[in-house]
Amino acid sequence: MDAIECIMTRRSIRKFMDVEIERTKLGIIFEAGAKAPSSGNIQNWKFFYVTQMDLKQKIADACVQQGWIATAPVIIVIASEPDKASQFYGVRGERLYSIQNCAAVAENMLLAAHAQGLSSCWISAFNEESINKTLNMGHRYRPQVVLPLGYPDETVPEPLKLRIENLVIFEDQRAGGNGGGGRIKDLDWAVWHYNVLGRTIDNTQDSAKKLSKAGRRFFDLMRERFNKKKNDEKENQNK
């Protein structure tokens, strides 16, 4: 599985098989966490590894009674060291970078788990003090993310995600003021990704069917331009 496929197919899983996780796989997950980017490379984090049932149960309770968490064979708790960040970056380091650094660790771990056939779910709904106490972390550490880990025992449908055409703001839109009146000024230029343009055209063509003849001609013209651009690109690549 390559990186893009891994990102695209990862899902939050909340039901796990009662199967032990191989140590080599765990090692790779910890390594992936350790390779995450961090502000000034300060790596102000620790990974708490939990397998004992009584501790897992306490963690699940601390996660607002999400009992399923205790059924994972392994739980990793990613904790930050905010003081280390504040020494270098003051309040911003303590309050923002510490969280962002651990978030980068969490995503790396989720992807490393998925790439190896394992699954997890990002958990941040928890009572910090209870987790801290359960794992005897001490005041230096703040739990940031809980990751229950195991082989998936459920398949879940792809969750709804916003489409990139509704998320990406292009430079030339901002120039119009008010964050852009029309979302995309020059659709043909702005949305160069085939899937996006393709489905945008399909959607708009559906609407166009309900429009006047002139409207339909406009969308036909757009599709022609898009196909021509794609062919030109192909020819350029073949040169």
Ligand SMILES: Cc1cc2nc3c(=O)[nH]c(=O)nc-3n(C[C@H](O)[C@H](O)[C@H](O)COP(=O)(O)O)c2cc1C
């Ligand atoms: C900051 C954060 C906190 C989350 N907390 C919880 C949680 O407490 N319990 C839970 O079941 N899922 C939690 N999730 C997982 C989200 O529900 C999940 O990522 C979202 O529904 C999208 O599904 P996906 O991960 O399969 O793309 C959390 C995710 C994030 C990023």
